[in-house]
Amino acid sequence: MYYIGIDIGSTAAKVSVFNEDELILNFAMPTGWSSIETSKVIEKRLRDKGIDLEKSKIIATGYGRISVPYADKTITEITCHGKGAHYLLGKDATIIDIGGQDTKIITLENGRVTNFTMNDKCAAGTGRFLELMANTLGVSIDKLANMALEGEDINITSMCTVFAESEVISLIGSGTKKESIARGIINSIIGRVYAIAHKHGIKDTVFLTGGLCEIGSFVELLSQKLNMKVETKPLARYAGAIGAALLAKNI
Secondary structure, three states: OEEEEEEEOOOEEEEEEEEOOEEEEEEEEEOOOOHHHHHHHHHHHHHHOOOOHHHEEEEEEOOOHHHOOOOOEEOOHHHHHHHHHHHHHOOOOEEEEEOOOOEEEEEEEOOEEEEEEEOOOOOOOOHHHHHHHHHHHOOOHHHHHHHHOOOOOOOOOOOOHHHHHHHHHHHHHOOOOHHHHHHHHHHHHHHHHHHHHHHHOOOOOEEEEOHHHHOHHHHHHHHHHHOOOEEOOOOHHHHHHHHHHHHHOOO
8 A cells, every 4th residue: 555645835846655664755846837737747757656546545735735636635734744754853843844935833742743833924034035036146046055154144134025135136236245145045034934933932853844954054054043953854855745645544
């Protein structure tokens, strides 16, 4: 029996597959303009990989979870991220998940979600904000985060993504070094995350999930801001999909 988790986020879709208790497959793709079309592509890719969907239990989660007609059940991303993070980390923690359109802080106690906090509807402090700012600077997200390590601390004061972009353009025009602008952008995101995490409360261990977990320089700068080591894992961006797959065993 296969257990499949499909996490369709606002910018990326992640898929994890267990064959009984063994995690055998993970893959990701851009969500694109239509979650429905993305779910069709996922279905085809699973079948191409030899996964028999008729002998599978499937749970969908994330922003586009209602767009997966072949899912047996949908579950909120908070529950799935908590389950997946605990599987990957093996202990309780405060989970910081920086998604495309929101940031979530989740408390795990005894392997279960006991509390969570989400940011407001503004995209500032999210992966989408970072993507827009990287495009403005003409670099990749990875390059921007690495540049930030070499820059001086400056503040991007605008809380709105549109105004922040205008502020970055003005800084470029005034001759501010790209490394310092990159540092200001990262500081802006980390500052938002810090404010949410401080309001929520942090346990002894912090575990970062979401796409930014793969960028070592971002993890380093977040650790500096929180004044504690932020842990992550190679598969942490798949926490929601892995958690959904694990929960599919209970269907």
